[in-house]
Amino acid sequence: MKILFVGAEAMPFAATGGLGDVLGSLPTALAALPDTDVRVILPLYGQVADQWRAEMHDEAVFTVRLAWREQYCGVKSLVRDGVTYYFIDNEQYFKRGTLYGEFDDGERFAFFSMAAMVALEKLGFYPDVLHAHDWQAALSVVYLNCLFRDRPGYGAIRTVFTIHNIEYQGKYSFAILGDVFALDERCHALMDFGGCINLMKAAIVLADTVSTVSPRYAEEICTPEYAHGLDGVLRDNRHKLCGILNGIDYAYYNPATDKGIAAPYSWRTRARKGGNKEALQQELGLPVRADVPLLAVISRLAAHKGVDLIADIADRLLATQDVQLVVLGKGEGVYEDFFASLEARYPEKVRALLCYDRELAKRIYAATDIFLMPSKSEPCGLSQMIASRYGAVPVVRETGGLFDSIKGYWEKAGRVMGNGFTFANYRSDELLERTEAALCVWRDPERRDKLVSKVMRTDFSWGRSAQSYREMYEKLK
Numbered sequence: 001m002k003i004l005f006v007g008a009e010a011m012p013f014a015a016t017g018g019l020g021d022v023l024g025s026l027p028t029a030l031a032a033l034p035d036t037d038v039r040v041i042l043p044l045y046g047q048v049a050d051q052w053r054a055e056m057h058d059e060a061v062f063t064v065r066l067a068w069r070e071q072y073c074g075v076k077s078l079v080r081d082g083v084t085y086y087f088i089d090n091e092q093y094f095k096r097g098t099l100y101g102e103f104d105d106g107e108r109f110a111f112f113s114m115a116a117m118v119a120l121e122k123l124g125f126y127p128d129v130l131h132a133h134d135w136q137a138a139l140s141v142v143y144l145n146c147l148f149r150d151r152p153g154y155g156a157i158r159t160v161f162t163i164h165n166i167e168y169q170g171k172y173s174f175a176i177l178g179d180v181f182a183l184d185e186r187c188h189a190l191m192d193f194g195g196c197i198n199l200m201k202a203a204i205v206l207a208d209t210v211s212t213v214s215p216r217y218a219e220e221i222c223t224p225e226y227a228h229g230l231d232g233v234l235r236d237n238r239h240k241l242c243g244i245l246n247g248i249d250y251a252y253y254n255p256a257t258d259k260g261i262a263a264p265y266s267w268r269t270r271a272r273k274g275g276n277k278e279a280l281q282q283e284l285g286l287p288v289r290a291d292v293p294l295l296a297v298i299s300r301l302a303a304h305k306g307v308d309l310i311a312d313i314a315d316r317l318l319a320t321q322d323v324q325l326v327v328l329g330k331g332e333g334v335y336e337d338f339f340a341s342l343e344a345r346y347p348e349k350v351r352a353l354l355c356y357d358r359e360l361a362k363r364i365y366a367a368t369d370i371f372l373m374p375s376k377s378e379p380c381g382l383s384q385m386i387a388s389r390y391g392a393v394p395v396v397r398e399t400g401g402l403f404d405s406i407k408g409y410w411e412k413a414g415r416v417m418g419n420g421f422t423f424a425n426y427r428s429d430e431l432l433e434r435t436e437a438a439l440c441v442w443r444d445p446e447r448r449d450k451l452v453s454k455v456m457r458t459d460f461s462w463g464r465s466a467q468s469y470r471e472m473y474e475k476l477k
């Protein structure tokens, strides 16, 4: 079975968030299954390091026609862990300061999607399944169905569209339907949602299967509360909608072999985790104390991540409890300002690190006792899984993938049940109450140890989910 992933980012080449993690690890897990040829196609951003460029082969050079534009397109490739990665090269579009957020993103990803479709013919590679991810790749499903179906090789390709986050849909004015997206008026109804072009909506309608990254989120996006307007479209397409929980890269996120942390440990040697707390306290200039619980937040500082709840409880927590709090992330100005001022008010307790740094993140996961992730919505969430792998006990709100991955703590005849602390309503008093419950368990060494051991042994590797994807592809045959 031949699978082609189309998406805007993949670790370790270029990534800004969870999508990059998934496209950097799910293909490897799929390729390990019998009879599965997985390839990934993504833009060759200026950000892709020379180390990778040196490994690339030139596959093809051609021009891509998009409306009246004729654009250069190179395709390069490299093989990593059994997966072939193809890179679409066009410096005008992809040698930019950021991966996206550019003024002409619509045109850039229209070019990318069109180039990906043309590339199949040039490479002589026709997959059984085209698996497109998020709005940036949505047009590949549209182009395949509207422009390429009749060409030899393209007719039998089945399609999967995966929603990693429904908030970002790719919305544009109809003024650019022909000029930028190279589609004519016959596509109007397909592309239309509420009077705008909506790329995600079109891919949902056309794809043979629509998936999202947790079973709970698959249900949630059929409701107005979570769907950012698309609930009706998803309800109409419910028959082909499914949710498969993400995994994380167990080789990259492994506290036993992680060279970036001060004191490697596994669940068996979890007592050594303390060495990482000591190292981080030293690094950040916090009082070096084993007996104070370290809480952490590692997140984009955006409202839907629940940062406002954390801001709301921060003073109550810090004023009454002997704790330390480390926040890593950047985002909306109000939250950056808030955490900076929190650090100024509690210099002995708080560090606000307003940046995005993967290596520092791992040092924090390794050092942390309690990990806060009270998202308002969370399609899957990977941080709670990484935290668990590093023995930091998650406190989460019961939404999306957080609901599917973390079960609330309770005890049955002295045995620890659950693998974290959870609360239902998006309310700061519920977050505070569960955080205090987590602190209470932390202060009891025996219960703490049982819980940390349970948390660290929860299986968040890709194995089971890769199998579910494989079954999903089989059903499309």
Ligand code: GLC
Pocket (backbone or CB within 6 Å): 017, 018, 019, 022, 164, 165, 213, 246, 378, 379, 380, 381, 382, 401
């Ligand atoms: C998006 C979602 C996140 C998910 C990730 C990977 O970033 O917001 O919840 O884990 O995609 O699917």
